[in-house]
Structure formats: structure tokens, C-alpha cells
Amino acid sequence: MLLKSILNRIQFHHGFVFGSIRLVEKAARLLLEIEIRPRKGSRPLCSVCGNPGPGYDTLKVRRFEFVPLWGIPVFFLYAMRRVDCPRCGIKVERVPWAEGKNHLTTTYA
Numbered sequence: 001m002l003l004k005s006i007l008n009r010i011q012f013h014h015g016f017v018f019g020s021i022r023l024v025e026k027a028a029r030l031l032l033e034i035e036i037r038p039r040k041g042s043r044p045l046c047s048v049c050g051n052p053g054p055g056y057d058t059l060k061v062r063r064f065e066f067v068p069l070w071g072i073p074v075f076f077l078y079a080m081r082r083v084d085c086p087r088c089g090i091k092v093e094r095v096p097w098a099e100g101k102n103h104l105t106t107t108y109a
């Protein structure tokens, strides 16, 4: 899909790949939902110290609001992993498109 090529150009995240892209209608509004998956073999980064560590588990899928396209709200859908960090303990991974508990992507904010 062309949209995926555009996303890879403007919003490429090392360690992550874009999955399926869906145009959905919710409450008579169109939304674009873009799945993100970890790249195969990539290790999650600890959100505290930034070092990679072994994966601990995977949380429920979260939605991150991205920049609207042609006025259509865009959401990234991603299931955050937790890292078993040797230094900090079990922490949520660091993802490049959002900070902390913020639900807006950093590009949009």
C-alpha cells in the first residue's frame, strides 16, 4: 500500500515495522488505524535507562494519536512490551513515537 511507503519515509522507527492499515468508521467519523509491530528479533529498550533487555511480557494494544491525514484522525495501534531490565527491573519499553504515558505521538505533539 502506498500509504505504508509514505509512513516508512516520514516516520521510520528502527526496531519497528508498520503492519496493516485500516480505514474504519466510528460514530459516523472516519479513522485511520495503523498497526505497529516490533521488528523480528528486536529487543525492547528500557524506558528508564534506554538499554535493550530481554522481553518480559506484552501489554494490551494501546492507541496513539498521530498527525491527521486529510483531516482524518490517525491512530497507531501498538502492544507495548515490558523489559526485564538488569538495572531497573521490569519496565515498560521505550517507543520512539510517544513519551511516557502520553497518548499523543511526539510528532503530533
Ligand SMILES: [Zn+2]
Binding pocket: 046, 047, 048, 049, 050, 051, 085, 086, 087, 088, 089, 091
Ligand atoms: Zn533500565
